[in-house]
Amino acid sequence: MSECVLQMKKVTKEFPGVKALSDVDFNIYKGECMALIGENGAGKSTLMKVLSGVYPKYEGEIVFRGKKVAFDTPRQANEAGIAIIHQELNMISYMKIYENIFLGREIKTKFGKLDKKAMVQKAKELMDEMEIDLDPNEEVCNLSLAKQQMVEIAKALSMNADIIVMDEPTDALPESDVKNLFRIINGLRGKDIGVVYISHKLGEVFEICDRITVLRDGQFIAENKVEELDEDALIKLMVGRTLEEQFPHVEYGESETVFEVKNLSNQYIHDVSFSAKKGEIIGVSGLVGAGRTELAKTIYGAYRAESGQIFLNGKEIKSNSPKEAISNGIYYISEDRKGDGLILDLDIKSNITISCIEKLTKNTIIQKKKELEVCGGYRDKLNIKTPSIHQKIKNLSGGNQQKVAIAKGLITDPQVLLIDEPTRGVDVGAKKEIYDLINLFKMQGKTIILISSEMPEILGMSDKVLVMHEGTIKGEVDRKDATGEVILELIFAKRG
């Protein structure tokens, strides 16, 4: 039995309206590789952010090398010996390998001059130790992703890290590089370093890890040695919950196909085809990065389709920009409210009417009275809680922001609504209201493409589920056959 180098005990982290983690225990053992597994939104990255000082405020405690610790900044955690290698690597592309390794901790001569020779020498030693053959003077931007990752690991080693956390390290790596990474992880184990391995690729977890911790809905589910589990048992642990009545499914009845996508392809998605009926909700499931948002944005004209066709009401439509898509009767509600979904610095009114303001003008003048009336109507209908329609979006809660985003789409009167992660960062009460809104829209005979990483949401709302992985549709599951296991199996099914 190896010793525990770090223990997180009863860690609870709350965001306004959302409990991201509740009483989570997590252990890291000396010289072992611990897998951290869970669906999207299970709380894996929140837990790692608590560990690394990104979220200094939380309940519970962290015991590191026998002592209670609390990190206020990532830098403190770093200096204490906890290194995180993020999915998006944190390298400065136009700097050399050794400069990146020693960034912020440069070795200097006693005159304060950068001691390039010493740094190059040290970098070389580190990389020799890891048995990777790179020139420390190479610029990072010339390296493959796998090589960059190795430089990050070298950097962690240079800091004498006791714990190295790898977030989805193989996500973008080709098969051959994965083997190399595993060799290096084995080397780390030999140095008594505790490795945390976060991955969706269950096969890899069984191959490289010693133990597995499963999280679900922000709760600790299990910690097991790998030999105690098999893939099926693990998937059960990840999904294992009953569907509550939170997702009221409504039946629209028999109807005809109105929306069809045929062989749609571009750099993000490959040969995607599906069709949707009037009054139907199509759930799109898949892991983060599966190409779901990209599919929606391609249909919406925000990304160019290289080939393929889209039909609405039997007629082919071409949308080369969101503007054209909107006039064709399609609207996309973004997953990223802060990024490209809403305009945070503008008020509620301007956001709601931004896509249809031209319809509210007369002789080029905006009919401000009419605009206020229309917005007031949507505020009441969608129950947007705000003292004033002139309130800036950034002052609203996540749930109310999402309702504004939906209002902004509905006001254009679309026939097909693409809605991406509609309940992300939304509290429980507002979630229910949003589901009701989607169902209401469905009962008006509209078509909804619902993208979600929350399995219960997909299973509860959809009439049909499309499973996407790596830009392709891996399968189509009917509502009556859809279960979490079926969907996960489709995602993890081997190619070919």
Add this chain to the structure above:
Amino acid sequence: MRKSVSYYVEKYRPIIILVVFMIAISIMRPEFLQPSNLSNVLRQTSVNAIIAAGMSFAILTGGIDISVGSTLAFSGAVSAYMVLNNYNIIVVILVTLTIGVIAGAMNGLFITKFKLQPFIVTLATMTIFRGMTTVFTQGRPISFKSEGTGIMYRFIGKESLFGIPIPIIIMVVVYILGYYLLNHTSFGRYIYAIGCNEDAAHLSGINTKKVKFMAYVINGCLAALAAIIVTARLSSAQPTAGDGYELDAIAAVVLGGTSLAGGRGKITGTIIGAMIIGMLSNALNLMDVSSYYQTIIKGLVILVAVLLDREK
């Protein structure tokens, strides 16, 4: 809900600065408040104010245009040449404005179609337009006399209508139109939306390229309008005309409370900003401060004003 004093100070900061400033000057130099002096200040301010109005559009989209001074020089030179050759005044004005529109369209094209940074594009066109002016004028001023078209043309710069100097009238009309465009049309709404978040604006179905393009066209056109006033007033076009005007215009926009990051600000603030700059020069003249020192003081005032206005 009662709003605190600080809310109003925040909201009306530019105009408060302007009023405090005017009171301070008039205590030191009572002649400042004489109608003839005020009218003089406004007339001198009008050129910068008109350029700054256009600049507001570019800056509100999150861009900038530093080519306006050169645009002014080139369009002014062409207009002086046409006046000298007795072209019809309407033709002169239309051609001059068209040159501004083309200059703005060129900036807009490179910025939207080729996705280059506004600063770099307009830095390049600033140099190009200045060079074109030097070539066109052969490095010498183009002057015209008070005869033929010249009579009418000088009228624009020197005469008054109903006792108000024509440049001031033009300035007021520009600001009324600008205010209308920004606050009462979908185009104005789009300008703010793009300045706040271009990606979100695009996903909301706004033709962001077209809107940004138009912002630069307006900017170029107003620079040419300012050129007409400058040329008409001096009865000549200098090859170095408009040198540094872009900086005064940017200063006016920023003093008026508009964020250089785009999306936030008002065109009413810009005219106040332009007036603060204009009155500052006037006050320093009244106080017999040497023009060598004036630029230093002007710079310091801008720094202090922006410091007061920064985000808390």
